[in-house]
Amino acid sequence: MESLDPRIARLEISDDAILQPKEALDQLVTYEVFVQKKDKAAFEHVGIVHASDVEMAFIFAKETFSRRFTCFGMCVVETGKIRITGYTDNDNNIYDQVAKVEHGDGPEEIYEIFHLKKRGKQHVHIGSVEAESYDNALYKAKVLYDDEKPKFNVWVIKNSDILFSDEDDKAIWDTLSDKKYRDATAYRAMDKIKKFKEEQLNQ
């Protein structure tokens, strides 16, 4: 194939081959990613990555979501392990639909609770509860965290399913200061335009 792209020749790419149909889907698993935008701030949802396991998900998440914005901590969890309520709208509070569940069938453990407080915004971590099941955790969250304002959706996640970044390893987030060239402010050029216009006028 003739091309201006040096890769075409180097990788011996031809244009006539077609992609062979695959036997099965080889799409990797989905992980939801949460970040702390400020020191000690609550974790909030930023997006997803696909990875083969939780460690790799963390590496991908770091690359995708801390490359350009400040970040003080990150955590990832497999999407399939998150229990989600229904969505409400207008002024309807989803907690009004949560039934009283005082016990569960599992051992008591920590569950993390995330709220959607405005449609279109991110889910934000609100706190944790000790509970015996997801439903039990949701009910305890209702008792503890349901204030006046409506919540449109709640996520419940077992703490043990989440991979958190290391508190003692904060230095890994300090990557922005030596990458000023990723900042719009590094490209000031008004002086050059001004000088050019003056020269044009003098000619």
Place this chain on the structure above:
Amino acid sequence: MYGGGNLFETPKLDELRNEDPIKLKEFEDRIERGEKIEPNDWMPALYRKQLIRMIEQHAHSEIIGALPEGTWITRAPGFKRKMSLMAKVQDEVGHAQLLYSAAETLGKSREQMIDDLISGKSKYSNIFNYPTFTWADCCFISWLVDAGAIVNQTANARGSYGPYCRALDRICAEESFHLKYGHHCVIHLATGTPKQRKMMQEAIDRWWEPLMHFFGPPDKLSVHTETLVKWKVKMATNDENRQQFLDMYVPKIWELGLTIPDPNLKKNAETGLWEYTEPDWAEFKRVINGDGPCNKERLAVRRVAEERGEWVRQAMLAPQSKYVVPLA
């Protein structure tokens, strides 16, 4: 980066007739109130279909758009430009990731989208089917193609689908660096030696028509999009986006002493609108249907990446866990 002028399918009225009227009204009221739609909400099949199509086209445009610029990293003039361009290309590929994720929440897997790109079933922004002969072509893309993309993305960020809006907010914040970097590159050439000026002017002459295509066919030729406007899927018409671009950037091109290869281009003082020669829309159609100078090569690069990466994905597959649709 990304081109406007999405190619929507013509909505068929009977597609809506099959929808539950009560649910449809709730859905439309919610949008009317300015609330966003989230993945688990009920939505008309047509809304889902058109959004998948639009977000997917956008995502493909980001990765295919990274190819013409990507090939210039090794040849960018000097270490600083190499660093900047590398960061920009990395951003664009990152944008594709964010957008694929948003489209996935509507129920189409990322793998299926990539397969549809490679097979030619899905489209991407037409402008990336043109070759970058010189460094100035690369500078043109970084400044003006990104500028066009930003006009379009800023409009779409006010749309009704939550995950798409969230992805676009992030993307728009990153684009400001692309725009400044691209402008910086063009200023450097335009205020440089006669040879540099000539190179920049030639790039503008080559790219102007594809850039006018970039915003899509004129409104009078576009399909009926009333429903999509009501549902806040389409936030501005092709002509509105094109006008906004001309208004913001033609003066910035002219102030550098560069010319635009359209003798009819001028702002009508009475209407406040720009007048211009309609670009060749037959050429646009021909290229989008596969017959542009670089269509084959762009898809071949993606296909080879997919094929040669297959063993890695196979090796990483964890048989006990299954792919699921993202939550938000």
